[in-house]
Each structure stands twice: as C-alpha cells, then as structure tokens.
Amino acid sequence: xxxxxxxxxxxxxxxxxxxxxxxxxxxxxxxxxxxxxxxxxxxxxxxxxxxxxxxxxxxxxxxxxxxxxxxxxxxxxxxxxxxxxxxxxxxxxxxxxxxxxxxxxxxxxxxxxxxxxxxxxxxxxxxxxxxxxxxxxxxxxxxxxxxxxxxxxxxxxxxxxxxxxxxxxxxxxxxxxxxxxxxxxxxxxxxxxxxxxxxxxxxxxxxxxxxxxxxxxxxxxxxxxxxxxxxxxxxxxxxxxxxxxxxxxxxxxxxxxxxxxxxxxxxxxxxxxxxxxxxxxxxxxxxxxxxxxxx
Amino acid sequence: xxxxxxxxxxxxxxxxxxxxxxxxxxxxxxxxxxxxxxxxxxxxxxxxxxxxxxxxxxxxxxxxxxxxxxxxxxxxxxxxxxxxxxxxxxxxxxxxxxxxxxxxxxxxxxxxxxxxxxxxxxxxxxxxxxxxxxxxxxxxxxxxxxxxxxxxxxxxxxxxxxxxxxxxxxxxxxxxxxxxxxxxxxxxxxxxxxxxxxxxxxxxxxxxxxxxxxxxxxxxxxxxxxxxxxxxxxxxxxx
Amino acid sequence: xxxxxxxxxxxxxxxxxxxxxxxxxxxxxxxxxxxxxxxxxxxxxxxxxxxxxxxxxxxxxxxxxxxxxxxxxxxxxxxxxxxxxxxxxxxxxxxxxxxxxxxxxxxxxxxxxxxxxxxxxxxxxxxxxxxxxxxxxxxxxxxxxxxxxxxxxxxxxxxxxxxxxxxxxxxxxxxxxxxxxxxxxxxxxxxxxxxxxxxxxxxxxxxxxxxxxxxxxxxxxxxxxxxxxxxxxxxxxxxxxxxx
Ligand SMILES: Nc1ncnc2c1ncn2[C@@H]1O[C@H](COP(=O)(O)OP(=O)(O)O)[C@@H](O)[C@H]1O
Ligand SMILES: [Mg+2]
Numbered sequence: 001x002x003x004x005x006x007x008x009x010x011x012x013x014x015x016x017x018x019x020x021x022x023x024x025x026x027x028x029x030x031x032x033x034x035x036x037x038x039x040x041x042x043x044x045x046x047x048x049x050x051x052x053x054x055x056x057x058x059x060x061x062x063x064x065x066x067x068x069x070x071x072x073x074x075x076x077x078x079x080x081x082x083x084x085x086x087x088x089x090x091x092x093x094x095x096x097x098x099x100x101x102x103x104x105x106x107x108x109x110x111x112x113x114x115x116x117x118x119x120x121x122x123x124x125x126x127x128x129x130x131x132x133x134x135x136x137x138x139x140x141x142x143x144x145x146x147x148x149x150x151x152x153x154x155x156x157x158x159x160x161x162x163x164x165x166x167x168x169x170x171x172x173x174x175x176x177x178x179x180x181x182x183x184x185x186x187x188x189x190x191x192x193x194x195x196x197x198x199x200x201x202x203x204x205x206x207x208x209x210x211x212x213x214x215x216x217x218x219x220x221x222x223x224x225x226x227x228x229x230x231x232x233x234x235x236x237x238x239x240x241x242x243x244x245x246x247x248x249x250x251x252x253x254x255x256x257x258x259x260x261x262x263x264x265x266x267x268x269x270x271x272x273x274x275x276x277x278x279x280x281x282x283x284x285x286x287x288x289x290x291x292x293x294x295x
Numbered sequence: 296x297x298x299x300x301x302x303x304x305x306x307x308x309x310x311x312x313x314x315x316x317x318x319x320x321x322x323x324x325x326x327x328x329x330x331x332x333x334x335x336x337x338x339x340x341x342x343x344x345x346x347x348x349x350x351x352x353x354x355x356x357x358x359x360x361x362x363x364x365x366x367x368x369x370x371x372x373x374x375x376x377x378x379x380x381x382x383x384x385x386x387x388x389x390x391x392x393x394x395x396x397x398x399x400x401x402x403x404x405x406x407x408x409x410x411x412x413x414x415x416x417x418x419x420x421x422x423x424x425x426x427x428x429x430x431x432x433x434x435x436x437x438x439x440x441x442x443x444x445x446x447x448x449x450x451x452x453x454x455x456x457x458x459x460x461x462x463x464x465x466x467x468x469x470x471x472x473x474x475x476x477x478x479x480x481x482x483x484x485x486x487x488x489x490x491x492x493x494x495x496x497x498x499x500x501x502x503x504x505x506x507x508x509x510x511x512x513x514x515x516x517x518x519x520x521x522x523x524x525x526x527x528x529x530x531x532x533x534x
Numbered sequence: 535x536x537x538x539x540x541x542x543x544x545x546x547x548x549x550x551x552x553x554x555x556x557x558x559x560x561x562x563x564x565x566x567x568x569x570x571x572x573x574x575x576x577x578x579x580x581x582x583x584x585x586x587x588x589x590x591x592x593x594x595x596x597x598x599x600x601x602x603x604x605x606x607x608x609x610x611x612x613x614x615x616x617x618x619x620x621x622x623x624x625x626x627x628x629x630x631x632x633x634x635x636x637x638x639x640x641x642x643x644x645x646x647x648x649x650x651x652x653x654x655x656x657x658x659x660x661x662x663x664x665x666x667x668x669x670x671x672x673x674x675x676x677x678x679x680x681x682x683x684x685x686x687x688x689x690x691x692x693x694x695x696x697x698x699x700x701x702x703x704x705x706x707x708x709x710x711x712x713x714x715x716x717x718x719x720x721x722x723x724x725x726x727x728x729x730x731x732x733x734x735x736x737x738x739x740x741x742x743x744x745x746x747x748x749x750x751x752x753x754x755x756x757x758x759x760x761x762x763x764x765x766x767x768x769x770x771x772x773x774x775x776x777x778x
Contacts, residue, residue, distance in 0.1 A: 025329050025333065026333035026402075027333070067478070248386050426624055428622070437617065438640050450626060
C-alpha cells in the first residue's frame with residue numbers, strides 16, 4: 001500500500017523564510033525606544049559634517065534620536081508646512097518669514113551664518129576679481145554675457161542668487177545662452193562651473209569641502225575667508241524654526257523647542273564655531289552669538 | 296576630498312572598508328538587504344501567482360489591456376513612484392496617519408510598487424514560453440489546476456528566476472524613490488544607493504566608488520545564487 | 535454476467551469554430567476491453583480521447599462514467615483513474631525517474647515511497663540505465679516509453695492511448711505493445727487505442743471502431759470488423775484504400 005505524505009521543498013522554504021523575515025523586519029519598524037526628532041535641513045549643514053559633529057551632544061542631553069533629512073531649503077520648508085518634520089534648520093530668510101507668517105512655525109532663532117562667494121575661471125573674462133559688491137559683479141557678468149551657472153533648484157543659495165540679481169537691477173535672467181540653470185546641488189554645480197569655465201555663486205563651506213581642483217576655479221568676490229568678505233549681502237544666515245505642533249499630533253513640539261534652545265545655547269554655539277578649523281584652517285560656520293565681522 | 300578618476304583606489308578602499316567592519320557601513324549594508332529583500336518577498340508573493348494566472352489563462356478577456364498595463368508598470372519611472380508614495384504618506388496626505396514617511400516601511404512600499412509589475416510581467420512571459428500542450432498533459436496525469444500552475448512554473452524556472460533577479464536588481468539599485476520617501480537618514484533609512492549619492496555630493500568620490508562596488512558585489516552574489524538554483528535540477532541528481 | 539459499461543456516450547457533439555468535428559449519437563465502451571479507434575487524420579479521434587479524459591467538455595450530449603451520469607462532474611479521485619498517453623508526450627525538464635514519479639507525486643505520494651514502483655517500471659521498459667538522465671535528452675522511442683511508464687505508475691483504471699507508437703521503430707513498437715498486453719493480463723484495464731495502424735488494431739483490440747469525419751461508421755468485434763465488415767468504407771479502410 002502506498003503511503004501518502006506531503007512533499008517537502010526545503011530550498012524554497014528557506015528562500016521564502018529569508019524573504020518573509022526581511023519583510024517582517026522591515027514592517028516591524030525601527031523602534032529603539034527613544035523619541036525621534038525629525039530635523040529637516042539643507043544639504044550644506046549635513047554634507048559638511050557639522051550636524052554629525054554636534055548632534056550627539058543633543059541626543060545625549062535629551063535622550064532623543066535626531067533623524068536628519070538633508071534636502072534643499074525649498075523642500076525642507078515644504079516638509080515643515082506639511083507637518084512631516086518637527087524642526088527646520090534652513091537659510092532663506094524671505095521664505096522663512098513667509099513660512100512663519102503662514103503660521104507653519106512657532107518662531108525663528110538665529111543659529112549661525114557663513115557667507116557666499118562668487119567663484120569663476122582664474123582668467124576672469126568678465127573682469128570681476130576683487131569687486132566688493134556681489135550685485136555689481138553679477139551686473140558685470142551679465143553685461144559681458146560671461147557663462148554663469150545657477151543652482152536653479154529653489155535652494156537657499158538659489159534664493160540668494162535671485163535676490164542679488166534683483167539688487168543688480170536685473171530681472172532674474174531667463175535661461176539665456178550664457179545663463180545656465182542646472183537644477184543641481186552645490187557640489188555638482190561647482191563641478192559643472194569648473195568644466196564649463198563658468199561663474200557661480202557658492203557657499204564658502206561647500207567650496208572649502210570640495211577643494212579638489214575644480215577646473216581652475218578661483219574665488220573672485222568675497223575674499224579668502226569670512227573676515228575678508230566685505231559685502232554684507234553675501235552673508236548667509238541659518239535659522240532654526242520649530243514646526244507648529246498644532247498641525248498634527250505626531251509633531252514633537254516640546255522636543256523641537258528644546259532643540260531650538262539647545263542649538264542657540266552657548267556650548268553648542270562654541271562647538272559650531274570650532275567645527276572645521278582643524279580640517280580647513282577656518283571655521284565653516286560662525287555662531288550667531290559670537291561678535292560678527294559685519295553688521 | 297579627492298578627485299574623480301580614482302577608480303583603482305576605489306577597489307582597494309572597498310576591500311579596506313569591508314575588512315574594517317565599519318559599523319555604519321554594516322548598518323547601510325543590512326538596511327539595503329532588508330529593504331530590497333522585503334520588497335522582493337512581497338513582490339514575489341503577490342506577483343508570482345498573478346503572473347502565473349495571467350500566463351496560464353490564455354483565453355482571458357481584455358488580455359491585451361492587462362498586458363499593456365503591466366508593461367507600462369514595468370517601465371514606471373522610480374522617481375514618479377517615489378513622489379506618489381511621498382504625497383500618499385505625507386502627514387498632509389491621505390495615509391499620513393500611518394506615520395510611514397521617512398521610514399523603512401515607506402521605502403519597502405515604493406520598492407514593492409516598482410517590483411510587482413516586473414515579477415508579474417516576466418513571470419507571465421516565462422509561462423507563455425512554455426509549450427501550451429503541457430497543461431492538458433499534466434491534467435491528463437491527474438493534476439489539479441493549482442498543480443498544473445506549480446509544475447508549469449517549475450518548468451519555466453529559469454524565466455521565473457530571471458523575473459525575481461530582475462526585480463531584486465531593480466530594487467537594490469534604485470535611488471530616486473528611496474531617497475524621496477526614505478530621506479537617507481543615517482542609521483535608519485540610508486541604503487547603499489543613497490549613501491553613494493550623499494558621498495558624491497560631499498565630493499568623496501573614492502568612498503562613493505567603493506560603495507558602488509559593494510552594491511555590484513551584492514547584486515552579483517544574489518544573481519549567482521538564483522542562477523545556480525535554476526540550473527540545479529536540470530542536472531542528474533547524485534545519490 | 536452482464537458486461538459492465540465504462541463509458542456511455544449519448545448524443546455527444548463537439549464543435550470547433552462553428553464546425554462539428556465529432557458527432558456520436560451513441561457509443562458504449564466496456565470495462566476491461568481494448569477498443570481500437572481507427573480513422574484517417576482529422577476524423578476526430580484525438581478529440582474523442584480529450585472528451586473521455588475530461589480535458590474538454592462536449593458541446594451537447596452526455597458522457598457517463600460507470601455509475602456517474604456526467605464525466606464532467608467526477609470527484610477528483612475518480613477523475614484521476616483516467617489517463618492519456620499522447621502521441622507527442624511533453625516530458626518535464628527533470629530526470630527520467632522524476633518524470634515517471636510525476637503522477638504519484640501529484641497524488642501526494644512521497645519521493646521515497648514512489649521510488650520502488652518507479653524503478654520497477656523503468657526496469658520493465660528497458661529504461662533503468664536512464665533513470666537519472668534528463669528526460670529531454672532521450673530518443674523518441676525512449677520518451678514514449680517514459681510516457682507509458684508515467685501513466686501506468688499510478689495504476690489507472692482507464693488508459694487512453696493516442697497514436698502512441700506512430701513514428702516509432704518496430705523494436706519500440708513491440709516493447710510498448712508487450713507492456714500494454716502485460717498490464718491487461720495482470721488486472722482489469724480499459725484501453726481506448728487510437729491508431730492508424732490497422733495491423734496494430736488487429737493484434738491488440740477486442741473491438742474496433744472506424745471514425746470518419748467525426749462520425750462512427752462501424753463498431754464491432756475485431757475479427758468480424760476485419761473479416762466481414764458491414765460498411766464498404768471499413769472494407770476500403772482496412773485494405774489501406776482512400777476513404778472519405
Ligand atoms: N482546438 C481546436 N480548434 C479548432 N479545431 C480543432 C481543434 N482541435 C481539433 N480541431 C479540428 O478538429 C478536427 C478533428 O481533429 P482531431 O480530433 O485532432 O483528429 P484526429 O486525431 O483524428 O487526427 C480536425 O479537423 C481538427 O482540425
Ligand atoms: Mg490525433
């Protein structure tokens with residue numbers, strides 16, 4: 001008599017087990033018990049390594065975990081407006097004011113600043129080297145129709161560039177042959193400028209951290225360090241804004257307020273001022289509390 | 296802080312990086328496998344039976360429409376899927392209460408949406424390649440429709456494994472969607488592709504290249520295992 | 535003792551694309567007999583076997599199986615007592631052994647439990663040396679023997695054979711015929727053998743039937759069918775002349 005038994009497929013069972021295990025793992029989520037503060041910020045603060053250097057102190061002090069979402073300023077503000085982030089660290093003053101006016105945030109505090117510089121090919125075809133006003137330099141570039149690479153990505157740097165064009169008495173240039181709107185991050189824009197022998201506006205931090213040979217690009221306006229930058233309009237201020245906790249129940253309002261206090265507190269401000277000195281010989285960000293070169 | 300064009304050094308870096316057992320790197324590797332295998336598991340569980348039904352039911356009405364839909368799905372732009380999932384899961388969106396945005400779950404969801412059409416479409420194609428006479432002959436041997444489907448799937452195993460391999464390859468190498476919905480959070484939602492993007496943005500080209508090589512090695516290993524599984528049974532079994 | 539009826543066909547018609555390819559007002563197939571079905575190509579022989587195996591349903595009429603009035607509504611276990619060996623068997627891309635075990639595995643029998651039965655059949659059909667070879671590599675004659683073995687493995691009550699020895703060499707033909715004879719000597723087995731080889735029909739069959747254009751011309755005891763056919767078309771067919 002033939003006995004009936006169920007067939008077994010050990011290797012399929014094993015493969016299925018691995019896949020199900022992964023699925024279960026992923027769906028179980030990543031609880032490590034700590035409350036999570038979601039910080040939406042610009043790529044410059046994260047990519048430079050600043051946040052990696054200072055955040056562990058906050059995590060220790062608060063017992064919370066900080067999840068950093070590094071995106072463009074435009075998207076960071078949108079995350080706040082949608083209630084998808086708890087606190088913002090951004091640099092686009094006009095948009096931040098509009099954000100607050102619309103009731104998306106509780107308040108704004110100055111955290112730190114660095115500066116923008118205009119870089120371009122060493123032979124400087126537009127002849128802007130050493131000019132003390134960024135907007136006059138842009139006007140000169142436009143007049144000579146020298147190639148200019150724009151971030152074109154709604155970032156804080158892009159907003160600053162548009163403001164400078166306005167101050168130069170120019171409508172923000174359309175995508176003329178010499179004006180190239182890239183829709184790229186700062187690093188990619190710098191690399192493009194190097195290849196295309198173009199001028200561009202960059203924050204000093206990214207410039208310093210990408211100090212690879214960039215096709216002969218040099219600083220033409222803004223000086224070799226922040227202290228030598230004589231155009232106050234090139235100052236790049238970073239503010240912290242806790243998102244309005246009334247937006248939805250998931251927003252950690254108290255933790256966000258704690259973070260805003262912490263990042264503007266003297267010890268953190270000192271840490272910000274110290275960051276980057278060893279690597280670049282100059283700080284990448286100056287704390288808002290410290291005496292400033294301009295103002 | 297190095298120049299592009301250091302491909303040779305990248306290989307060395309990759310080896311050193313792996314050998315050092317760097318905790319952050321291991322976390323990224325683990326998360327990469329977790330996300331892509333989870334998406335693959337769900338996509339296979341859903342896509343294999345669906346593809347089998349579509350591949351075997353040759354007389355299905357509206358077959359052409361279904362096929363066009365699936366082929367469109369196979370070519371879905373990942374970044375569009377990412378955007379869709381992002382808007383869906385945003386707290387301001389319809390599924391905002393789940394709190395899934397910027398989590399591993401969101402990444403698995405996006406990857407699953409991208410992988411399911413691949414598994415369905417390629418499984419369907421693999422089964423359509425099987426001799427149409429096989430089904431009736433199996434039925435004549437007493438097979439139920441489910442047994443016919445299972446046996447036919449096994450007959451088409453190299454095509455079915457190709458479907459699974461393609462879905463895995465798509466999931467593990469995808470960057471646009473996981474960046475958008477995962478947020479590339481260190482230790483949480485950072486996977487190999489988003490780490491590569493970050494390191495490139497930071498100008499750390501050789502680290503980015505090293506991560507890229509790791510990604511290739513991982514994909515190669517899984518494909519190799521899958522292909523071996525496909526070959527195994529064609530050979531005579533040793534006692 | 536009255537003969538028991540295995541299949542009872544009543545008014546069975548099969549229509550493909552508006553064309554009636556099979557039209558059988560009445561036919562009884564007896565339990566344990568070997569009925570040979572002869573007829574030219576396209577006369578509907580394979581269609582009839584597909585209906586008898588339940589692979590297709592008639593468009594009109596009924597096929598009764600034993601006490602069951604409708605073949606289409608048989609319980610799984612009963613349906614599994616009927617099987618077909620096809621002219622062009624599709625073997626799986628697995629070993630010969632696994633192919634022969636297939637019907638048993640489908641019925642939930644374990645690999646180890648199936649093995650002795652499989653080995654026995656492989657021995658009887660001269661396939662023992664190929665047990666572990668991949669089935670797709672076999673010759674036509676060997677493939678057909680595997681096909682017979684995989685159908686006999688689960689001891690079916692009804693064996694439908696669709697030109698199983700067409701295109702085979704005489705050695706393989708006699709191997710297969712011998713194995714079918716042995717099976718019938720051993721236990722009651724109903725066989726419907728479709729063949730265009732009238733000599734094979736004469737050698738093996740208890741009764742013969744001629745199918746022409748989807749219609750049964752004549753059914754009768756083999757000897758009478760060949761020696762004193764009632765219909766002139768049968769006379770012509772058994773002589774190898776053109777019939778239509
Ligand atoms: N699936 C089908 N669709 C349409 N016509 C078919 C189909 N199967 C068989 N036929 C037609 O039915 C007739 C009988 O075919 P068949 O039973 O295979 O004949 P035989 O086996 O006697 O050669 C033929 O004319 C054939 O073309
Ligand atoms: Mg036929």
